[in-house]
Amino acid sequence: MSVVEQKAKPAATPSADKILSVNNIEVIYDHVILVLKGVSLDVPKGGIVALLGANGAGKTTTLKAISNLLRAERGDVTKGAILFDGEEVQNLSPNELVRRGCIQVMEGRGCFGHLTIEENLLTGAFTRRDGKTAIRHDMEMVYGYFPRLAERRNSLAGYTSGGEQQMCAVGRALMSRPKMILLDEPSMGLAPQIVEEIFEIVRDLNDREQVSFLLAEQNTNMALRYARYGYILENGRVVMDGDAKSLAENEDVKEFYLGISEGRRKSFRDGKHYRRRKRWLA
Amino acid sequence: MRAPGGSQGGREAVAGDILLSVEDVSLSFGGVKAVSGVSFDIRKGEIRAIIGPNGAGKTSMLNVINGFYHPQQGRITFKGEARPRMRPHDAAHGGIARTFQNVALFRGMSALDNIMAGRTLKMNANFFWQMLRYGPAMREEVEHRHKVEEIIDFLKIQEIRRTPVGRLPYGLQKRVELGRALAMEPELLLLDEPMAGMNLEEKEDMSRYILDMNDYFGTTVALIEHDMGVVMDLSDRVVVLDHGIKIADGTPDEIKGNQAVIDAYLGVAH
Amino acid sequence: AGLMASAVYASKAQAEDSIYVPLLTYRTGPYANSGIPIANGMHDYLAMLNERDGGIGGVKLNIEECETGYDTKKGVECYESIKGKNPAVVNPWSTGITLQLIPKAGVDKIPILSMAYGLSAAAVGKDFPWVFNPPATYWDGMSMIIKYIGGKTGGLDKLKGKTVGFIFLDAGYGREPIPLLEQLAKDYGFKVKLYAVAGKEMQDQSSQWLAVRRDRPDWMIMWGWGAMNPTAVKRAAENGYPMDHFISVWWGGGEDDARPAGAQAKGYLTLNFAVPGEKFPAIEAIMKDVVGKGKSQTPKDKVGESHYNKGVYNSVMIAEAIRNAQKLTGKKVVTGEDVRRGLETMHITAARWKELGLDGFAAPLNITCADHSGHQPAYMQQWDGAKWVKVSDWIQPMTDKVGPMLDAAAKEYVEKNSGWPKRTEACDKAM
Amino acid sequence: MDILYSIFIDPFAQMIGAPDLLVQTLWDGLVGGMLYALIALGFVLIFKASGVFNFAQGIMVVFAGLTLVGLYEAGVPAFIALALAIAVMYGLAFAVERVVLRPLVNQPDIILFMATFGITYFLIGFGEFVFGGDPKVMITDDLYLPKGSFNVKMLGGIVNFQRLDIVAVVVASIMVAALAVFFSKTRIGRALRAVADSHSAALSVGISLEQIWVIVWFAAGLVALVTGIFWGARSNVSFALEVIALKALPVLILGGFTSIPGAIVGGLIIGVGEKLAEFYWGPLVGGGTDAWFAYVIALVFLLFRPQGLFGEKIIERV
């Protein structure tokens, strides 16, 4: 599937097998800063899709455009359309989106510092109406995933360590029982085995409850291991996409994202001095 | 201090003097014991990693070292001098610089100004000349600008000089933050997860910066990082914390094989 | 900005065949309750002259209000905007604004009429040729109140050993009578207790009235303004202070000051110099030609209220001064310089009041070149639970006490303001 | 010596000498404090729920009071006027959310603070335009608010209690208790606190800022109406009432911006403190100390507890 094909498609056709489709969107911040220059991507129902790219490529911006949080950052989607479950998200407020099952875990945590960990988790269930016991149950599930959170359940989130806040943010999103989760750099600042755990949770939820995921990740290695499909973003454009497997085998991806050259992992000591990245398209 | 470029290949533990030593430090917040009875030392010129699971007390340890928290117990000796109630700015005067886990840049200022701010300690033109922006004040400004431009070149952030840092993507912010710390020309640099949120290539670059800095300027580095690849490749010695307690201390190879560390932190992946 | 300038010029051109009478008023802000009736009275009387008589001496009055909100900054701005338009006179209606304008008046040749407020010392015409504060200064007012109290206690000499409380708005206005009060206390041997009310405390005043309860002064005198007055009346009543021993200067004598406390305020006394009521022919003319025709903002039932009539008094003085000026100069369209002379020769006798359709409205007014206040008497009025009732004769101020203090104050003012101009304006003969 | 005597001994001698006056002072302080607390409560509500320091609370008090009295004067029966005034406050909350808050979501506190100043300006102009600048007498009889006072003989003197003050204290206490429970125990309450922490994070978990804001502004409007009624009954309803909002600031800050019980405790400390100071020590400096004393009390407390008595901890960690 290529960018060109996507453009050609009429924007409003709802398709049964896609939970999310982003059609050629353009995003401008502050009326002058053009950040996304035509990004298109699809997430199939029950799929796990990775969004890769360097710093500043526009991953976070894409996710925010999807969950409609851009307006709060004085950003605007000026072109294109985003369909979630067949509905235009631009017409929905962020909370309606959450009600419909699309929730975002923000980069840089965004926990409520003055609420305790437990209260943070409970706010995640704000949109739910299925009663206290169900919510309790899910909370226990989250504590099961992250025992560290259970230990710290009564401390103010603002005082917890960086990693604890990250777990809290992921757990909070799970509390809303979403159909689709937009994960923005979930592995950032987490200890290796927790990273592993988070990705296991992703796989687990995906298997058991058909939750779809869009992962923006720097940890390409992990992301491609768990995702089924991937998009690579550079400078606000999708420069490459394909099956996770084929991406992982691509020489360029190997070199620049996986750190494998000539078939073996390089040491960080061997990094050449300031390589210039080869750019696609841009 | 080693000669520039003298560190290719496997690194021997650097046999410098002890620059900083942490003796039996404990710190708790209410009921939470963030650090308990930890001792270790950092030698001149080495890259010392501090690792451990989330909430192990790594950041707290750095905060103790540069005087932001005061430990309830224990002693920190820096350059042979113990300063019990040290304030953060004293640490800075003594030559300790750091970067932060959640980027703590001056958001309203440009990248250039942020790095220039790092040189505050080294500037001393008086108020009068500052007012006129003339004479000593201007000379000083230009002189330090040269230094800062060197750092900017070193970190390859020329294009974003004038961008307010609040608008930079995360990775670049981290780089600017490193620049700001470098501008202080510290003897000891504390890096708190400098590579979180970076992709591989950027991590490689960042590793390069840290190594070069260590080589060329002889800066001693204390590094917190969760990417084991980076830690094992870069550091001379590693100290491992878990639940506020030191569970291991040694060269990367020793740590890799340490069962306690594997159980508490590394997991099966390594 | 250029546009604005031309707007200002445009109305200047308009003003050629009429006399420009700007009214600095305040119908907004925290003091609006006192400002509105006064603004209405001022406006309506002048408007009535326009309607009934076609202006003064055949020249229409160009009446224009400028809203100050009792704010000095806006007041000065108003002044700047009107001063280019040949105003006949300026009424600042705020002690703060008056103080600011006093030095400018002589330079811009615009007389300032601050009726019974402003700088007391300005009564000395020798030093303040451009400022007028008829019919009486605050010091006159204070002396009248003490005189009244003396009368009630059986003679001023009986005041010895008594305590007089003074509750005042903690600002220049409220503090002004203190020196005289202290002087009189010394002379007659009574004690003075001061209760300052900060502008922010106007609505509360509980600590002040508690202190009153502790000190039990025999009499209370008030120099309040705006929202301070009704609150004070309420607090006094709540604390069981005998209302007929609670006396305010004329600015506490509005209906809105007593009404909120209703029947509780019964007995509350204030000075007044312009009799309230709508039964005067001139006021009836206002009712017919102005209010009745909807050419005013005044609600019908507020015509003739106490502050309203003070506003009328102010406008009567303006009108008389213009008339005098026309007579003195022979010009029809008179300017500030002429009106200053008109003010200095103003002499409204009882007969003249009658001619004006205001028989018994006020005591005769006599302003001279030397005396810019007139030091005219006022009377005491009492709230009967629903309206004001006159309860005393005209009380003359203690000129012998006030006069020397005024002179001293004027002298001091001139000394402190180095470069204060010597009076060069000639005196006209009284007409 | 004399000075020392009059500072350190005389006031206390007076207190002991005339205990009835002391009791009266304390009671007046209590009433004053409760009434400050009521205004402060309006601030707390909005601050707690959106991190907005609502400068317009003072004018909302005036506006609510004026609407009630204005409608009454226009011939609407008292309780219908009350209901309409409540409706108007709802309308205001709705409009503020739509026009001001929604477009300014996620902006720094100071910007929202400034926006509420815009609201203040608008309401002053609008209120005076509609109701005129002249003061109005608060309707008390028709709302069945008691009048008059009674004296209690005690401690060798009499202490005077205004019936209205007693009602004010009772009503204020009930409102505070109800709101405190609402905030700490309910789902919405938790959401409110989350919004105050971070707008964007609250959006991301699906909290509807629109709904929340209308709720709190409406609640603040109701508090304003109650405040308007009691303060209006104490003096009258005029635009001068707006300045009493300034008296709520030290209360607010002393109590901690975000705490409802803090508003009450702060109100009491300040109400009683400033009355005592003005009454016993004020005469030493010529009185009028209540213009600033409250701020100094608050400042002294803050030096020991920078987040106010009950405020949320100021989180400092890197």
Next chain:
Amino acid sequence: MLYREAGQFKTSYASDQAIFPILQDRIGIVVILAVAFTLPLYADDFIVNAVMIPFLIFSLAAIGLNLLTGYTGQLSLGTGAFMGVGAYACYKLTTIWPDVNIIVWVVCSGFFSAAVGAVFGLPSLRIKGFYLAIATLAAQFFLEWCFIRIPWLYNENISGAIEVPQRELFNIIVTGPRATAETRYYVVLCLVVAMTWIASNLMHGRIGRTWMAVRDMDIAAELMGIRLLPTKLMAFAVSSFYCGVAGALMVFLWYGGAEPAVFNINQSFTILFMIIIGGLGSLLGSFLGAALIYVLPIALRFGPELLGLHMHAATVEHVTFMVVGILIIFFLIAEPAGLARLWQIGKQKLRVWPFPY
């Protein structure tokens, strides 16, 4: 295409660090200064006296507050009182030593308010944000009370107000009622230009950077060796200095007299609003904010007259209030970072013009 820096190369860091690095900006500033200095030649008295002089004075006070609140991040609500300290200091100085040049005293009065400001800045070490506002509010109300209660400050004048005596500079009368609007305007303009230039110098150098560092992240600033208390106190002092001078100018060159009410809390709020709407942390913003908050209502008042509408004075006032309120909200929504930022965005658009971005 007119506004491009292309082709303007910097050959030294000194020139790169110039305050207006772009030629077009430099031309702009020269033009503005030229207009300002020739204004009295073609504007009438009202404009000079009631618009320009107060505008400049407010701008100066706004710069003062901006140094503290915008650049150093310390919210202050005591501006009015600090201005008052300047005014009263100047009054006392010139009445005690009448022979010293008044301009010297105007500037010196700034030192008094700087000292007072620094004292009230002391709590800033412990108290932050809106909580700090209480310390400055205490200053505001306490000082206001002093202006009323200490008769020595106003030379025991019975009116309780201060009056401005006549003072001369090179035989030209600069204060007092006989000083012409032009003279006063030029004095104010020169002082404001000079002090703006100094403020700009400070803010572009080390001091400005430390202040902004403290504002943006005080913990990080401290960890970089910046001592918080001296830095904050210096900001309080410098800011109060500016406010004090503005206060002295206000009384001596504009009002010609003042009562304590002039320096009340509303004055503080007005100036705070100027900097918020103009742009926190921007000197240009201080001017723009002063223009919007001070000049706009005047323009609105004369607006209806201009359109030939005859509204009642009070109605005009009501409408003015409403319109100003609406405009404030409008501007905030259009650009929360203030007019100065709006101006920058405008410039940026101009730079890429005729392309949208």
